[in-house]
Amino acid sequence: MHLFEALVVLHVIAGATGLIAFWVPIAARKGGPAHRKWGRIGTYAFLAAGTLAVLMALLSLYGPEQRLPMITDRVLFAGLFGWMMLYLGTLTIGFAIYGLAVVRHRANRAALRGLRYQVMFGAVIASALWCGYFGLSIGQPLMAAVATVGLAAVATQQFYVWRASPPPRAHVPEHFRALLGMGISAYTAFLSVGLIRLVPDHVFNPLIWAVPSIIGIGLIIRFTLGARPARRGQPGQAHKQEA
């Protein structure tokens, strides 16, 4: 078995684990044992899948030319399966690390300003900027548009990390926005690259690409509104949300 095929197998195993485990913390009581246990399993599985995606992207960029020799447009191949995959893998890793870190350091946000996390933010920004630039330079504005999503995510994450006085329990929406964003990224990859092999005629079906984002963003907005501090005199839902 070639190295790339071995990476694909490991990527599928890790990704499938994450795709299944992802739903348990969403359905379980927030902060309960099942939420934390399965949330960790899903997040570590996606971390592994994202790391393997980065390795596969690097192999596509710098590996032997004979991989998929039938593809003649090598520049487009490098753009989509190299730089954009590298960026999306990095973004998934960034979401996973940040989503766990905001809970771990909820009482000490200054820890998120440390070198380890700032290097991670820098890696996401650098990969997004290069993906966008490369996309524009080869006439693929789609790559630039996808890159803006990651840049917006890092901007809001950095806003939370560096703002002077966030409202109480502000880490809760940060936590589920990052980890649901990780799930959106993974499910989009699964539907558009994995499952699509069963129904290849639908490879350009926009619904395939839109469904994970519609469901994920809907869940994020619902949880964000639910986690807001209650107005005076009203019993709030904020107390129910414990990450």
Next chain:
Amino acid sequence: MGEWIGNNIGIIEMAFTGAVVLGLCAWQYWQVRDAGKPPKD
């Protein structure tokens, strides 16, 4: 105003992300649809 933006930045980010993703899907839909049409004279 600044405080409102700060407290709702997550919703703003999601609205932006949703607009980008749905915009891309719409763009993709028109690309595929137009690709199947015969060229105009």
